Amino acid sequence: MRSRSVTGVLLRMSSLFLRTLREDPADAEVASHRLLVRAGYIRRVASGGFAWLPLGLRVLRKIEAIIREEMDAIGAQEVHFPALLPREPYEASGRWNDYGDSLFRLKDRRGADHLLAPTHEELFTLLVKDLYSSYKDLPLWLYQVQTKYRDEARPRAGLLRGREFVMKDSYSFDVDDAGLAASYERHRAAYVRIFDRLGLDYVMVSAMSGAMGGSRSEEFILPSPNGEDTFVRSPGGYAANVEAVTTVAPQAVSYDDAPAARVVDTPDTPTIATLVAVLIERFPREDRPWVASDTLKNVVLMLRRPDGTDEPLVVGVPGDRDVDMKRLAAQVEPAIARPFADADFAAYPALVKGYVGPQALGADKGLRYFVDPRVAPGTPWTTGADEPGRHVVDLVCGRDFTPDGTIEAAEVRAGDPAPDGSGPLELARGIEIGHIFQLGRRYAEVLDLRVLDEQGKRVVVTMGSYGIGVSRAVAAVAESTYDELGLCWPAAVAPADVHLLVAGKDDKARTVADRLAQELSEAGHTVLYDDRARVSAGVKFADAELLGIPLIVTAGRRVVDGLVEFRVRRTGEQAELAPADVLARVRELAAR
């Protein structure tokens, strides 16, 4: 092993490009945003766009380095693509349209269409097609750490949801499904190591693969009340994002003994609440009072297909639940759903607003009708009778109406059973920090990436795609470690190992601190040295808490007694040490 001497970095606050702020920025909704701006790590320069200041950039680079190490360790190879790309490959995959408003599109001086890439599936596919042609070249794992763009409707939460952000995206290429499964596991294990090294207490949740197509998919979620993602988990260990939760459907029941459906007058009952009240009053059940879940609510929506044409879709859910538009969106994409407008109702006179019933619905009538899995064959429902002020009672699924299929679009509620029988679900919010997908053959198919297999046959390659939000990870780590005093970085990503400060105007203190700064940095540590002359000890202490470097060493009053103060930022643990013992203590703690 060749040995190389390593000198650390000495950052002097007297010249460091840094200003801490006492006030929270007006637009900061979440703690990481607020603190990263106040501590001078980042600075907003555009809607959803931030400049990285020196300390922030150091954190970003450390996270990038950890990700690269783990990607390299599994044999993934780094490449780098442009962000500005021509329309054609994205047109071929359908994503030019599918991405809708969230894609930044532009024209060059010749009028040719371009985009700022949100991810690079198409380009990686074409690159591999360009270079490789045989099963012997596979498996192949490529990755990049690259700047991505997404025209967010509401860029918010600082680095958690920007319009320009850094991602690590990798892609696997395999000749068959078994290969893809192995590549997926390999990335999954690498992601576990990466997020463990970042000290993030994540949850792995089953995910819909969404616009990407494909089969197996998981998200790495950092539970956080500020997160934009909702996920569920059960005591038995089930975890999924809300889009991926499947409903436990009741068994089909026999309807041999069920009473016949009958239409009843229910004047002024356009809502479930008014309907239940009228049912209880006028048509009381014998076994128990009517409840909302006895009713079947038919929600009429309009789908806009990628080609721009419209098609109605009716979703039937038990009356105690709403349609969750995010779950619905995941089911219907690339089409986009919107509520039925009055003009739409006018175009479909069979639909009586507030009283829509299954009798008027069905693909054969131009109104595709999908129901929640709880609307199982044999279950009786009270639902609209397609006339104002009238409902039908004991309408039995499978006997009196047959939906076109089931759909996972009803809201998920705390207490719903986990699909794997592991207990009642709990709902939680979180920040998505990583996402792994089995893409399958979708991109390889449309872009014609094939290789010769062992039998000399040309087969379509199967792919995986794996992303980590690198700039988002900076915020995620901040979000999961800050305390009431400020940021509180784990050693693995802290912009410096030690925050050294001189308190007071004592020349002796400065001499001791100067010497320590030198010694620590020469020993290979990165030292943030608060050597500012005209700044009070109080301000320096407050800055040290806010900046969140793991170890804080103060040369102050006790220097005359041959002592400096040594403090662990996270625990508050304090000790007085001889300056000569500081290096050993830093070494010991930095290695933890």
Place this chain on the structure above:
Amino acid sequence: MRSRSVTGVLLRMSSLFLRTLREDPADAEVASHRLLVRAGYIRRVASGGFAWLPLGLRVLRKIEAIIREEMDAIGAQEVHFPALLPREPYEASGRWNDYGDSLFRLKDRRGADHLLAPTHEELFTLLVKDLYSSYKDLPLWLYQVQTKYRDEARPRAGLLRGREFVMKDSYSFDVDDAGLAASYERHRAAYVRIFDRLGLDYVMVSAMSGAMGGSRSEEFILPSPNGEDTFVRSPGGYAANVEAVTTVAPQAVSYDDAPAARVVDTPDTPTIATLVAVLIERFPREDRPWVASDTLKNVVLMLRRPDGTDEPLVVGVPGDRDVDMKRLAAQVEPAIARPFADADFAAYPALVKGYVGPQALGADKGLRYFVDPRVAPGTPWTTGADEPGRHVVDLVCGRDFTPDGTIEAAEVRAGDPAPDGSGPLELARGIEIGHIFQLGRRYAEVLDLRVLDEQGKRVVVTMGSYGIGVSRAVAAVAESTYDELGLCWPAAVAPADVHLLVAGKDDKARTVADRLAQELSEAGHTVLYDDRARVSAGVKFADAELLGIPLIVTAGRRVVDGLVEFRVRRTGEQAELAPADVLARVRELAAR
């Protein structure tokens, strides 16, 4: 000093994402482009956009690292800005318009104007304004290594002129001119060190500061026949880009004894050549025959100002020279010049096409008239008489006409005297690899970046801007080092230290090579190991030449005699060594 063990990198060609090509890419005009694509360092994925493959990315990163080291060494601090920026700051500086078609502009989902930044003067200015307010905070030097965009009319020459490229741009902030001069010198010295470390044999040339405004400015140019920039140099050491060359003007001469101007008939002489022929034939001089440089050619142009309005400009040059549109462009920008069209002549009937004379010109007549410095006071000229077929002879500058000023717009020719008296100029082509500017107060003024000076007065900050084309530097190094066999990297930027290959199917050779690969990489060297099984020795040798790693070690036939071949790529220098001696030899040469 803390010691850290460093393990090198072992890149196995059996799995490396690399395919070398035997054929030149069809669109490659210059050697670096051709070879970087053929050797699998980069791959075109868009017009003016390239993917970096693993080996190319290693070169790019090594160059970035060298630049960062030298920037950090002068105390510059690294930050990082978004590329996607709002219109407003660039509107304030005028660059939203000044950049014309070469700026990528786009709208977000709300219709707000954005751009992909070509450079970041405005944003750095605003950031410093945000954080700093006192002379005590200055000088300040900030830099970033960042992806930039420019909508090139003809993206060509591979990495030399792309539409998306990596730049290091830095900016200095000083309270006064002396500070700016010092900051400029500091960057200049750092650039010298950077380009020296890259092994580039550059020329430093005086430059116009162009669209940037400001005063002193120099370019670092790599002389190359494929370069897009033309520059001049003299035997005595003068060097300038063509835009910046100043003309040696003759002394003003007395016109006391000059004959009076007279109009003569010169039918059918719309060009200088026809005019000179007629003068020689009909009006012979006594001292010598007429030559083109006795005539004064008045070139009529139309300027389009940034606000969209037009204004004519007439440029008078000696008849033996053309107007150099690039030199002219540098003088008139941000206005843009185009030749006068017939419709324009129609709008200015005083101008007789082919016979325009100074008598019809001048700001007072709405036709601003600037002349080459050679048109000095007292010099007599034959020029248009503002009538078809007529010229005026002995029209004396300062007696018979007075231009509105002089302009540096005439073409520069080999043999012209250097302005500093250092001898005749030679013209050469080159690649601009760096550019340093004294911006002055232009940006700080319009964006209101002021600080309190020592006297407590608010003063406008003065700035410098300093750029290096990082991705372009990859091509520049390739361009200046390749030979007829392929690329030929200097050790400082090579993607690997050693190219190790097994030639032949001998098991012994593979065992020796495996052991060497291990030993060299564990010793901290990066080894590109050609361990491909079914590839002939000939192909491997050709690939090694093409890839251009500085040292090539071959385990081949002589392995049975206990020897491997050791070769220096650049010199062809060869030796046979015992495998045990390879590491020492690599160490020795890699350190050079």
